[in-house]
Amino acid sequence: MPGNLGDVGWLPVDDADIGDVQNSDLPVAAVLDINAVTTTGEAGPVLEATFAFPSGVLDSEDVEELTALWVRALTGLARHARSVDAGGFTPSDLDLVHLDQAAIDDIESRYPKLVDIWSMSPLQSGLLFHAELSDQSVDAYIVQLVLELGGTLDRTRFRAAAQRLSRPACKPADCLRAQHGRRFRTDRRT
Incomplete structure (x- = not known):
């Protein structure tokens, strides 16, 4: 050697x-x-x-x-x-949640570009609970912030960044109810 x-x-x-x-x-x-x-x-x-x-x-x-x-x-x-049909998750691929294969297959059928599934954090679960409980006309968690910017502004990039930041971490459509009413958060490829 x-x-x-x-x-x-x-x-x-x-x-x-x-x-x-x-x-x-x-x-x-x-x-x-x-x-x-x-x-x-x-x-x-x-x-x-x-x-x-x-x-x-x-x-x-x-x-x-x-x-x-x-x-x-x-x-x-x-x-x-x-092959095109290859892939898909199994219960052993998803360490952070306890789902059986049928539940995983159901989630994958609804979200074909699924990347991962996580348990919701307590905060996410609470926010979702209040969003589902409300009549959808008022969101108690909306916060407004005013920024004063200087210099040259690239409006296209700024708009794209603002839209990305304004997306909730877990939209109700991306939060799933699975076995026994437990909720999970999905991550999809965009």
């Missing part, structure tokens, strides 16, 4: 032969040892894998069949990941 890399804990290797060489005197750790590594090929990243097994425990034909099935499954996953 070069001296200037001595403090580096480890370095990735570009060696597809990792795991191929076994000491025949040592007992095997597993009946089948699969090692996979992503290497850089001419067309981009390439997944390379080795399947090592002790002779006499598995037949090479069985391992070749398993390898072919593994490649077919990964190819199918890669094909699906590239």
Whole structure:
């Protein structure tokens, strides 16, 4: 190892032969040892894998069949990941809320550009409660502020910034009632 890399804990290797060489005197750790590594090929990243097994425990034909099935499954996953229908959230993707898959699917159908879902903060929940309770003609939380600006004003940029700032953190349309009346806040791509 070069001296200037001595403090580096480890370095990735570009060696597809990792795991191929076994000491025949040592007992095997597993009946089948699969090692996979992503290497850089001419067309981009390439997944390379080795399947090592002790002779006499598995037949090479069985391992070749398993390898072919593994490649077919990964190819199918890669094909699906590239398709338009790929994606979507699962409960494990949303750490901050407790939703089942049906609730997530319902939210995603209403908000196709969904990026995340959060629990509402107590303040947001309170503001939404009062907004839903009112007759929508009065908003007790509106505050007016007057600014005096100097210099040259780019009216288009100023208007866009003001419109962005004037959006509530959680519009009632973006606040969802899910299981047991709990409310959640959505984040969508614009």
